[in-house]
Amino acid sequence: MVEQQAVAGRLRAADGQWSTVRGVFRTWRDQALVAQAFMDWHHIDQGAGTGQSGPGPFVVTAVREGEGATDESRVEHVLRVCAADQGRRCRAEAISRTGDQWMADLVVVDEPWFWARTGEQVQTNDGDPRATHGGVDFVRLLTPSTVPVGFDLTATAATETVAGRVCDVVAATPREIDPSDFSIPGAEAFGMISGGRDFQLCLDRQTSTLMRVTKFIDGDPAEVAEFLEIAFDKPLEQGLFRPLT
Secondary structure: OOOHHHHHHHHHHHHHOOOEEEEEEEEEEEHHHHHHHHHHHHOOOOOOOOOOOOOOOOOOOOOOOOOOOOHHHEEEEEEEEEEEHHHOEEEEEEEEEEOOOOOOOEEEEEOOEEEEEEOOEEEEOOOOOOOOOOOOOHHHHHOOOOHHHHEEEEEEEEEEEEOOEEEEEEEEEEOOOOOOOOOOOOHHHHOOOOOOOEEEEEEEOOOOOEEEEEEEEOOEEEEEEEEEEEEEOOOOOHHHHOOOO
């Protein structure tokens, strides 16, 4: 059993426990549950935009159970990934996508540069650090040092094997939002959509990186980020991080 008081320390130290990573990464979410959690977390009135009272300049629509929640609300991405330099250089290439199709086919980051290819079109920030790009959120599980800032962590006696790695299971509950402090992370610490009060972390025993994070809504899995395969500290070809053209 992981001693509760040591969990935060392990997460803070994880960023420096690996030199390179190569693997296969999967994200999955039930869009209906995730949208419900987003609205609950941000106190969005579901009547907003319909003439009823409700804050905010945007509307999030949730499909509630019994009102059309089907397999169509499930979104899944599987990526071939690699990273080095504590995530400052990384690459994510789509293997398969189901549902939401916004993600690029290939994203390469060599900070401060990024390149993203979708079809034959390549987007770049030309090295401007003010412009960033999604698609490499797997790095957040490999660099979880900010998680203790935003979450109360409870060690458990359970273990799971994820991507061939023995992991300690940790329960995580986000702290209350301080609207004036955007440095306190919520679900975004795991590359997930905001919302949710119940998270389960699978903490690799050797590196203290996160092999799997699951967000539960009313006891049901709503969002999962996990490694299906992973190898630490193996040589990576430098060409993996070269600019896309």
